[in-house]
Amino acid sequence: MKKNISTQVIQYLENRGVEHIFGLCGHTNIAFLSALEKSSIQFVNVRHEQIAAHAADGYARAKKQTAVVLSHLGPGLTNAATGVANAALDSIPMVVIAGDVPSHYYGKHPHQEINLHSDASQYEIYRPFVKRAWRVDIPELFPEILSKAFQLAESGRPGPVLISVPMDVFSKDLDVSLFEQINHHTHTIEKPSIDDQTANRILDRLLQAERPLLYVGGGILLADAAEELKAFSDHLSIPVAHSLMGKGAMPDDHPMTLGMTGFWGTKFINDQCKEADYILALGTRFAEADASSWESEYTFNFQSTKLIHIDIDPNEIGRNYPVEIGAVADLKQALTVLNRVAKERLPKGLNRPELKKEIVAYRKDFQASNLTNVQDESFPMKPQRILQEVREVLPPDAFITTDVGWNKNGVGQQFPVLTPGTILTPGGFATMGFGAPAALGAKIAQPDRVVVSLVGDGGFGQNPSVLATAVEENIPVVWIVMNNSAFGTIAGLQMAHYETTYGTVFRKDGESYSPDFAAIARGYGMKGIKITSASEFKEALADAIASQEPCVIDVAMKNDPVPTDGHWNINDIYSPNSKRSHVSVN
Incomplete structure (x- = not known):
């Protein structure tokens, strides 16, 4: 007996315990999407493939389960690449299923194919960072490839894999015995120990x-x-x-x-x-x-x-x-x-x-050295006070996602994490734009836990359409935009070494400029709060969490650098024989 491949793939994913797929439609994957509509698996629809990859990354970390991403060919796959590479460098298990050009059009350069150096080779784009990239040339091998993909993503050092599927393969019929055969294969590989x-x-x-x-x-x-x-x-x-x-x-x-x-x-x-x-x-x-x-x-x-x-x-x-x-x-x-x-x-x-x-x-001395900043009443707020009040409001098991900059480096140095596994941050790739969508994935994975995203205005501004998904799916994440109207960490580095902030701060007609992220949130149909004094922040955060609704809190933050008692050789490259690092940028 034969059945449609897309239907059988989804049945296989259900049997593996997959509950969510993150992605975006395209003409190469709508056969898969149409079959998915009848499944128990929920499709998390996004407006940009990078959001899908980062959200899947956050989901995998919070759920401790391999995440699945669905992508279109060409620009869909390249849009997702940054998020998949971030997952790769942080060893996050992920299976990316991407539509590809029709197999009978190989060599003809069909719509949206990347083929400057070779034909039908979009999967090659991912080779530098995925554990393996497959193209399904023979429909009968699809079941075996799918099983191998999950096994490889989860075993040894975890990481993403890619399955590139010619769109005509998604629509073919295949003998059900081939998928039934791999269902007998174990879903869990025993792991090595020491003697x-x-x-x-x-x-x-x-x-x-x-x-x-x-x-x-x-x-x-x-x-x-x-x-x-x-x-x-x-x-x-x-x-x-x-x-x-x-x-x-x-x-x-x-x-x-x-x-x-x-x-x-x-x-x-x-x-x-x-x-x-x-x-x-x-x-x-x-x-x-x-x-x-x-x-x-x-x-x-x-x-x-x-x-x-x-x-x-x-x-x-x-x-x-x-x-x-x-x-x-x-x-x-x-x-x-x-x-x-x-x-x-x-x-x-x-x-x-x-x-x-x-x-x-030591811990008491460090806290005492930070007390002046934590208690500072000035506005824009001191970042140390923002972190302190976030910790005071959140339950011990809340998930925090960060982006890069003060929110990441300051959290690493100064924010107490009380429950293992509740801080999700982009490590190896240090990807700006990770924190906001990763929070979506974490909340979908752990709906009963509080999820707060600490992000800078530079990172949040990269993909604000993450808010559309939050509203559509009613995902009650709270985003705190630590807004210094700059790529603040880089601005402080540039000022310290070159006495300029050219290209690193946001200005209009010589004045500091920032979008109103609270108003943008309201435009998407969700709650948006713009903080106007330091005394407002803590209560606003508590109310946002209690509301059980998605919410953006836009809080102006002073662009002070994170203290750097260690060393990073980039400073020696910029200014040899000097002890310069970051400085405050107003």
Whole structure:
């Protein structure tokens, strides 16, 4: 018996537990969309494919499930590319299904095909950043490709894959036995762990160390290993520092949490890393900003410090620093073994009361140093006060999405994340425009949780049509636009080194300019609030959350730089032999 391929693909997705598909229509995928109408899967319709990819990214992070994106060929696929690349660099599992040119028109350059160098090869565009790109040339292979795509997206180091489908294939009939055959294949691949011998070798080093430290990245959250990490730290009283992507792996109010390292890390945190004699790194790639451009005098000094590194991706072990013990393993599995062996060897664990006091004292000093900014009544508001009042209003398990700039760097440094996995930020690609649509995906994934997006005016202005989807689907996200009428972080960098802000601030006739984002929100049919004084903000946010409606809060913010106690070599490139970094831009 034969049935339409689009119908069978959707049945397969239903069987895999897919509940939402993010995307945008085009003439190459409407056969798929028409079949989707009869499905239990909800189609989240957007106005731009980049929104679809970022929303799917946020969905995958919040739901801990592979996201699915539907795209049109040519401009649809290129529009989505930035969001898919962002997911790739942050190791987010995603399956992109894209319409392609009709197979019987290969070589004829049909409508919207990209073919300057070769025919029928749009899938090649994604090769640099997806784990694999397929084109379905033979309809009978579609079921097998679909199964392989999900398996590859989810296994090892997760990431996006692409299936490019000639539009005529979507409309063909196919024998149902081919899809029935792959339904017998497992949907879950068992993940590797470490053995007791390796665990004991690691513990030997950590127990002999005078100043051991755990350094964690986003891999902990991807592996859903936050609970195991906390148990290991608690049992052996080992402090935990983290990368930007590792923020929230340990709650920021935990007595052994140090905080974020690198350029936006504080001197205390960076010194703790630099002075450690052994570091156990878990699920991190030691990215440039997190590692102070890998210069040993600032954050990590692996000439004197010894490194143990566990990661699911062998390519990351030893990429930037020499490793004494390296292990390829799923972090949840590896920490489960480490916890068991640690408890067998030290049933009562270890206690380091002086270190805990030192961390608590540092935290109090840091909060005190920020108090003037937090309590500042001026308007435009101080960004530190915005973050403080957001934290006071939100429940501990609320999701926060960020974009890039103050909202990302300031949150990493100063905003306490109290529940693991609740901060969604663009790490590896640092994509401006991520935060607003990612919040949509997070709220769809976790409808009972509060979702707030902290974004700058530059990032929010890139794709404000995200609000149309929020209204159509009634997705009650609150967007806080931290509005400094500039690409503020870059403006501060440019002013510090070149004494100009040309091309980085928004002006009209020499005066600061910004759209009225609250009015834009109202134009889309949702609530929009424009803050006019610092005293209004906290209550407005609380009311917006309580309303259970989508809402934009436009709050003018002073363009002060995030403190940078670490190091980033770009400053040396701009101004050699100088200590310049960012400055305030009014």
